[in-house]
Amino acid sequence: MAKLLKGKEVTERLNVELIKQVEVLKASGVIPTLAILRVGERPDDLSYERGAIKRCELIGVEVKVIALEETISEKDFFNKLQELNEDITIHGILMFRPLPKHIDSEKARQLLAASKDIDGCTDLSLAGVFTNTKLGFAPCTAEAAMEILHHYNIPVAGKKVAVIGRSLVIGRPVAMLLMHENATVTICHTKTVDVPAITKDADIVIVASGQMESVGKDFLRPGQVVIDVGISWNDSKNKLCGDVKFDEVENIVDAITPVPGGVGGVTTSILVKHVIEAATRNN
16 A cells, blocks of 8 residues: 655645745744735635645734636736736736637746746746746746655656656656655656556656546556646546556555645645745845
């Protein structure tokens, strides 16, 4: 039976640390503040927003929700984003994407100030990840995967790590974060030949394929640590599932993140952590 790498334990530790950091900032007259910029009312955006607000309230971070009509003009949207960039009382901006089709999403991504890009979506933030410099912030989910490994004292240096997925949200940034800690990383994707051979050879497997339950026992072996980043609703099972066939591999690997209850909650904590870091950098 694999050890469950539960996110709750990680977030509880992070919460204690972050509350202390907020107290220090507030004592110096700085109130760390997150702006949530949302266009329309997509259910997944609203769900994430509720979770972010709840976590911010727990830790003591202020939140300002800027909810815009889906019909807002591109010009007005960019004006609002620039206004948030220039507002010195706002330390982090969470801009929900995708944006409506009439708004240039790529232009919006680049207009967002890297110093406030707490979800790591701008090119400057990603450049910071690749160069290991603080130009912005790493994507929250990629950093959450690393936080789980650190919390459970799972060594990375010198280990072979297979990352399934090459997106700029998870795959590539988490590979860079791993390499900064001296792991040997192989990124697998849709054109990779014989993915199971690569993943079986790894000590740690991070699965971010975006394909529900796409990784089963044929990909894994005893002794491995598995971080499952995926989360999807499985209609046939009537529950949330990850990218890994949990029931099939739990008795094979040494440790694995559950879905739900694994990476997701830690991601929200990292988001808040980034707001506090942004406030600290500018203090």
